[in-house]
Amino acid sequence: MYLYMIKFVDKSLILNVYIQPQSRFDNIVGIHHNEIKINLTALPVDNKANKHLIHFLSKKCKVAKSHIMIEKGQLSRHKQVRIVEPKVIPVEIKQILADRDKL
16 A cells, blocks of 8 residues: 555655645645645645745755655646655654554
8 A cells, every 4th residue: 555655766765745735734644545645834826835845845854955856746736756865754754654564
């Protein structure tokens, strides 16, 4: 089930995410149909949600915004995000990885 949601390629963390814009809080919710669901307060207009996602993940992973790229899904809620050399793996991602390893 969790096979392709989180991958490590070279020194990058690749996440398949589902974005829920216009939420009350910014947070990593958990799993949504084999993707990581992330709530964002940003509106889904004028690339605001994408910019906010990059800002949110840069804070969570302690990397510069330039180290985060949306590889797929620029105009969709379903995205593939690459985080180059993350300094920290967010607790929520670690929990999903731990749950995956139990299978």
